[in-house]
Amino acid sequence: MEFYELFYDWVPKWVRLSFLTLTYTLLLIANGVYPGNIIAASSNLGVYTEPYIASYNAVYIGIALGFLISFRIRSRFTNKGLLLFSLVMLLLTNVVCTSTNSPELTVLTCLVLGATKVPGVVELFFRWLNIWSKNQDTSKLYPFVYFSALGGIYANAWLTAQIAYRYDWRYANIILLVLILFSIIGTILFAEAHPLKHKVPLYQMDWTGLVLLASACMLLNYVIVYSKVEDGLVSDKIKAAIFVLTICFLLFIKRELRLKRPLLDLNFFKLPSFRLGLFLFFLIGIFTPLTLQNTFTFSGLKYENISTWEVALFMIPGIFAGATICYYWYYRSYSPHLLIIIGFSLGVCHYAIMYHNYGVNFAMQQFWVPSILKGMSLSILFTSIGLYFTHGHTLPNVLAVVGAGILIRSFLGTGVFTSIYTYFLYAQKIRHLEYLSGLIDANVFQSDKFQAPGVYTDTIQLQASLNAAKEITGDMVILGILIIIFLTIRLLYLYNKRLRPFHTVQIWD
Numbered sequence: 001m002e003f004y005e006l007f008y009d010w011v012p013k014w015v016r017l018s019f020l021t022l023t024y025t026l027l028l029i030a031n032g033v034y035p036g037n038i039i040a041a042s043s044n045l046g047v048y049t050e051p052y053i054a055s056y057n058a059v060y061i062g063i064a065l066g067f068l069i070s071f072r073i074r075s076r077f078t079n080k081g082l083l084l085f086s087l088v089m090l091l092l093t094n095v096v097c098t099s100t101n102s103p104e105l106t107v108l109t110c111l112v113l114g115a116t117k118v119p120g121v122v123e124l125f126f127r128w129l130n131i132w133s134k135n136q137d138t139s140k141l142y143p144f145v146y147f148s149a150l151g152g153i154y155a156n157a158w159l160t161a162q163i164a165y166r167y168d169w170r171y172a173n174i175i176l177l178v179l180i181l182f183s184i185i186g187t188i189l190f191a192e193a194h195p196l197k198h199k200v201p202l203y204q205m206d207w208t209g210l211v212l213l214a215s216a217c218m219l220l221n222y223v224i225v226y227s228k229v230e231d232g233l234v235s236d237k238i239k240a241a242i243f244v245l246t247i248c249f250l251l252f253i254k255r256e257l258r259l260k261r262p263l264l265d266l267n268f269f270k271l272p273s274f275r276l277g278l279f280l281f282f283l284i285g286i287f288t289p290l291t292l293q294n295t296f297t298f299s300g301l302k303y304e305n306i307s308t309w310e311v312a313l314f315m316i317p318g319i320f321a322g323a324t325i326c327y328y329w330y331y332r333s334y335s336p337h338l339l340i341i342i343g344f345s346l347g348v349c350h351y352a353i354m355y356h357n358y359g360v361n362f363a364m365q366q367f368w369v370p371s372i373l374k375g376m377s378l379s380i381l382f383t384s385i386g387l388y389f390t391h392g393h394t395l396p397n398v399l400a401v402v403g404a405g406i407l408i409r410s411f412l413g414t415g416v417f418t419s420i421y422t423y424f425l426y427a428q429k430i431r432h433l434e435y436l437s438g439l440i441d442a443n444v445f446q447s448d449k450f451q452a453p454g455v456y457t458d459t460i461q462l463q464a465s466l467n468a469a470k471e472i473t474g475d476m477v478i479l480g481i482l483i484i485i486f487l488t489i490r491l492l493y494l495y496n497k498r499l500r501p502f503h504t505v506q507i508w509d
Helices: 013-029 035-045 050-074 079-099 103-132 138-166 169-190 207-226 236-258 266-270 272-284 291-300 305-313 315-331 336-355 364-390 395-442 444-450 453-496
Strands: none
Touching: 013 079, 013 103, 013 138, 013 169, 035 050, 035 138, 035 169, 035 305, 050 079, 050 103, 050 207, 050 395, 079 103, 079 169, 103 138, 103 207, 138 169, 138 305, 138 315, 138 364, 207 236, 207 395, 236 266, 266 272, 266 395, 272 364, 272 395, 291 305, 291 336, 291 395, 291 453, 305 315, 305 364, 315 336, 315 364, 336 364, 336 453, 364 395, 395 453
């Protein structure tokens, strides 16, 4: 991989920084489908929300696949060509997502969008790395990256919800299309193309393995999203999807073990940091979904969609605080293992506060403290686990490692726990409804005396939803405490062996 300066010499610094900020933010948040207007889009088109949830997951599947092949792609094409390609594809795929009425086409387009945005993300990542650290220390850049990504996602969700409520859900997409067009024009004017001295051919890439992995992930995406709609394993479609994805995944593993240049080197799994990093990325999915909070705000507090995403905005100060803590934590070379424990502890505190405050009298201002704690938790966990996960890998390997991490963190972990939350919310609500209905039958005269039957029915449905959310939140607190105990024991074990944890990450080793 060859590195050159991106801009012409005559481009002023303020123009460079403005261009990098705008373009990098767009590459991070322009996903074709946005959580803030999913409800508006599905209602407008008369379809279920599941295809759009699957489309959102497909973006991260595409990003993970794109990282697996990004090193070879960067060794074949120029930096300007790759950035321009990513932005043009970002524009075209967003146009398709905005204009199409086909949910299936949206899912496929989002997969392509995620894969094709990666060359541009990698190119601008290295530009920002040179700005933040002259010795390419990623611990100085990661806090900025995750503040931009997490903060941008929640701000974008609130903005798209506002525009969808006041005008139309497509207007937000059109605004992003205009901004992407500005970035394309800026790339043409300001970026300089440097011919590569050594071009790596693409025929040695494992395209078959890429197709097998993509097929397995998309089928898993279908199973995770549609299990509730299709009634889980009762559905023949779900059982067929599980069977086919298992075959695709096993064929992928068999192929990777036999190839000289595999798509994903399975020897990574021999590294303790890689195995533990994947496991911790999966556990982040406990805190990432907004399923429990949305159930509380929608069913309990009767918030509209825009108010729900306004509550999500409260996490942004916490995300900024977490990014600041991470920056100075690694600057002072403190233990990264302790920082991971702190991140999980903050997530548990968020759930513990919400557990004790489920009720219809909960005001919006009371979301500030738990939301800030959750934002800090996500920012710290994304940064610290990301640095721990990529530590020790050389540049040719680190991009593939990042792809594997994104696949687990942003798709599998979040998708699995969202599906678990959704299922148990439904199951526990039914159980509480049956119990409360029995109390009505036992006290029919008392219930009729104080309330009309319809009002009483609404009341017990509300109580059932809140009780179900509270039970699951309590279970997550217990699970979080067990994770903290496990990580604490592991930290004590490392110090007993007198192993000094790393504090910086050099990607140029």
